[in-house]
Amino acid sequence: xxxxxxxxxxxxxxxxxxxxxxxxxxxxxxxxxxxxxxxxxxxxxxxxxxxxxxxxxxxxxxxxxxxxxxxxxxxxxxxxxxxxxxxxxxxxxxxxxxxxxxxxxxxxxxxxxxxxxxxxxxxxxxxxxxxxxxxxxxxxxxxxxxxxxxxxxxxxxxxxxxxxxxxxxxxxxxxxxxxxxxxxxxxxxxxxxxxxxxxxxxxxxxxxxxxxxxxxxxxxxxxxxxxxxxxxxxxxxxxxxxxxxxxxxxxxxxxxxxxxxxxxxxxxxxxxxxxxxxxxxxxxxxxxxxxxxxxxxxxxxxxxxxxxxxxxxxxxxxxxxxxxxxxxxxxxxxxxxxxxxxxxxxxxxxxxxxxxxxxxxxxxxxxxxxxxxxxxxxxxxxxxxxxxxxxxxxxxxxxxxxxxxxxxxxxxxxxxxxxxxxxxxxxxxxxxxxxxxxxxxxxxxxxxxxxxxxxxxxxxxxxxxxxxx
DNA sequence: TGAAATGTTGGGGCG
DNA sequence: ACGCCCCAACATTTC
Numbered sequence: 252x253x254x255x256x257x258x259x260x261x262x263x264x265x266x267x268x269x270x271x272x273x274x275x276x277x278x279x280x281x282x283x284x285x286x287x288x289x290x291x292x293x294x295x296x297x298x299x300x301x302x303x304x305x306x307x308x309x310x311x312x313x314x315x316x317x318x319x320x321x322x323x324x325x326x327x328x329x330x331x332x333x334x335x336x337x338x339x340x341x342x343x344x345x346x347x348x349x350x351x352x353x354x355x356x357x358x359x360x361x362x363x364x365x366x367x368x369x370x371x372x373x374x375x376x377x378x379x380x381x382x383x384x385x386x387x388x389x390x391x392x393x394x395x396x397x398x399x400x401x402x403x404x405x406x407x408x409x410x411x412x413x414x415x416x417x418x419x420x421x422x423x424x425x426x427x428x429x430x431x432x433x434x435x436x437x438x439x440x441x442x443x444x445x446x447x448x449x450x451x452x453x454x455x456x457x458x459x460x461x462x463x464x465x466x467x468x469x470x471x472x473x474x475x476x477x478x479x480x481x482x483x484x485x486x487x488x489x490x491x492x493x494x495x496x497x498x499x500x501x502x503x504x505x506x507x508x509x510x511x512x513x514x515x516x517x518x519x520x521x522x523x524x525x526x527x528x529x530x531x532x533x534x535x536x537x538x539x540x541x542x543x544x545x546x547x548x549x550x551x552x553x554x555x556x557x558x559x560x561x562x563x564x565x566x567x568x569x570x571x572x573x574x575x576x577x578x579x580x581x582x583x584x585x586x587x588x589x590x591x592x593x594x595x596x597x598x599x600x601x602x603x604x605x606x607x608x609x610x611x612x613x614x615x616x617x618x619x620x621x622x623x624x625x626x627x628x629x630x631x632x633x634x635x636x637x638x639x640x641x642x643x644x645x646x647x648x649x650x651x652x653x654x655x656x657x658x659x660x661x662x663x664x665x666x667x668x669x670x671x672x673x674x675x676x677x678x679x680x681x682x683x684x685x686x687x688x689x690x691x692x693x694x695x696x697x698x699x700x701x702x703x704x705x706x707x708x709x710x711x712x713x714x715x716x717x718x719x720x
Numbered sequence: 721t722g723a724a725a726t727g728t729t730g731g732g733g734c735g
Numbered sequence: 736a737c738g739c740c741c742c743a744a745c746a747t748t749t750c
Binding site for chain 2: 632
Binding site for chain 3: 643
């Protein structure tokens with residue numbers, strides 16, 4: 252037992268020092284013991300995937316640096332860890348920023364109840380959303396089910412998101428001697444895969460700011476038009492930073508508002524609105540990640556073709572734009588949003604595989620794997636969500652490739668075996684004349700797969716299957 | 721934040 | 736000059 256009262260700042264998905272309400276509260280309460288708990292015990296089926304663990308390994312290291320190397324790390328059941336800390340030290344308060352995954356809400360509620368009873372000041376804050384999902388409701392008090400009114404009425408006419416706060420000065424830190432090291436947490440896989448994975452990312456609070464500034468400097472001015480062009484970096488790539496809270500949505504919102512307002516900034520802000528919408532859907536539908544929002548989808552006869560699923564996961568479907576996207580995911584922990592829609596449509600409609608298979612794979616591979624966004628997006632593309640794509644909306648991977656990767660830069664980057672084929676045939680090599688393939692040194696079925704499905708036939712099959720609902 | 725099928729229109733070639 | 740056909744270009748409908 253030390254004499255000094257300690258305020259625990261429990262970092263979770265808010266791995267930053269600026270605009271962090273919990274850190275400010277802990278600082279105001281006294282000496283700060285900043286901690287992170289890897290709680291796989293409570294997480295159940297949705298414990299962090301492989302890519303997320305790699306990301307958080309680096310994010311914790313940089314957070315530790317930003318906290319004068321005083322971050323204490325633990326592994327195991329969060330209630331047990333916190334209870335133990337309260338026994339060991341004179342803890343006056345515990346402060347955290349809220350998470351919205353159902354399992355975390357349940358766990359945190361229990362922690363708050365149990366530790367409050369012991370006379371500890373336990374408080375949670377909003378550090379991850381622009382508007383709380385329980386506040387953003389329709390006039391009749393029920394949650395929104397459609398994005399447009401949710402955003403236009405619920406978000407834009409609601410209170411302005413609060414302004415970002417500076418990092419508190421002169422924090423008095425305390426470190427637990429029994430803290431684990433980041434390596435002890437075992438977040439990095441044995442495979443070498445994770446090393447190249449992180450090479451394109453600066454996983455730190457500063458890296459998040461840098462990424463935002465880069466986007467503001469050369470991406471946002473043509474965002475509305477160019478965000479769909481796959482080869483160009485006209486998207487913000489802020490999603491993993493937002494997910495883990497290396498930057499707050501308030502910071503992104505208000506920084507965008509400082510730019511000249513036009514249709515580009517409006518479109519970008521609405522993407523933050525989609526994030527809010529996903530969280531609202533999850534908050535009001537706890538089973539969103541597991542269960543069709545529309546019950547009639549429960550009887551949909553999904554195929555159980557392991558081979559096709561595997562080909563999709565490995566980027567070996569024989570359909571170039573699909574394979575390029577899936578390999579981008581594997582190689583970089585990220586996928587351009589337009590391609591996410593294309594590969595999602597392909598999995599669910601052309602392959603008739605259960606959207607939850609896609610959800611699981613993305614959960615494991617994406618740096619920005621986010622329970623709310625991932626589940627809401629997969630239900631959207633499958634058509635099983637509330638405000639979902641209609642069943643007949645089936646993307647044609649050949650047309651999408653030609654339209655959004657017109658010079659083939661993106662597709663060739665991830666499919667070097669198709670490097671030499673002229674762009675005209677790049678997105679449908681199976682239709683290319685023999686001499687064209689020969690000239691490009693492509694033997695279909697050897698250098699690059701023949702398509703695992705016929706696009707026209709599988710489209711008709713999907714239309715029939717979905718129509719029967 | 722779709723694609724394909726079908727319908728409509730209008731200019732130009734041609735007898 | 737006129738009617739006819741063809742077909743691109745665009746619009747609408749359907750899944």
